[in-house]
Amino acid sequence: MRKYFHIWASLFLILISYSSYQALLGSKGYMERLELEKKLAQLNFEVERLEFEQSHLIEKKKSNIRDSNFLNRETDGNFSEKSSQVLKFRDLELSNDSEETDTREFWLRLWESRTKEEKIPPLDVLRVFHISFSFFLCIGVFLKLKP
Known part of the structure; x- marks a missing residue:
């Protein structure tokens, strides 16, 4: 038994190394799961950001539709009158650009x-x-345990 102790000790270390490799670094190991969790967090963040941008764009579209409806009503009313008025609207493009960079x-x-x-x-x-x-x-x- 003492004669083959170095072989058994090496085989035991190989078994421990293999099991630790599978538990930590294998395809279903701890490190792989950490990597997948990071990718999932990044994807969730992207989805959240895109949903926010989509809701922002929907609100912007609704306000543009409201503005165009208001303009159509105003122009219809102004053309029916003899004296037309010049309507001035504030420039929304500058505020939207700064808002987009802020977001x-x-x-x-x-x-x-x-x-x-x-x-x-x-x-x-x-x-x-x-x-x-x-x-x-x-x-x-x-080599160390070899007789």
Whole structure:
């Protein structure tokens, strides 16, 4: 039994390395799930941003329809009268541009605050490191315990 102890110890380390690889770095492992959660959070954020922009555009469209209806009523009334009046409307384009940049800045700041986390190296780098570390550990144990 003592004669084959170095082989058993190496096999045990290989088993531990393989199980830790599968639990942490495998296709259903912890790190893969973290990566998928980040992607899901990013997609949810994009959906939320697009819904907000869509509601904003719908409101803008409704206000444009109301304005065009008001203008049509006013022009019909003005043409029927002998004396027509010049209608002046304030320029909404400038306020909309600043509002759009404000909302974009708001969403960018919100996204930056949500994604402030510790930096994790890419999953492939972690896999290579784990495999090489396990390989050299098993060889070291095998050579150290070899009679």
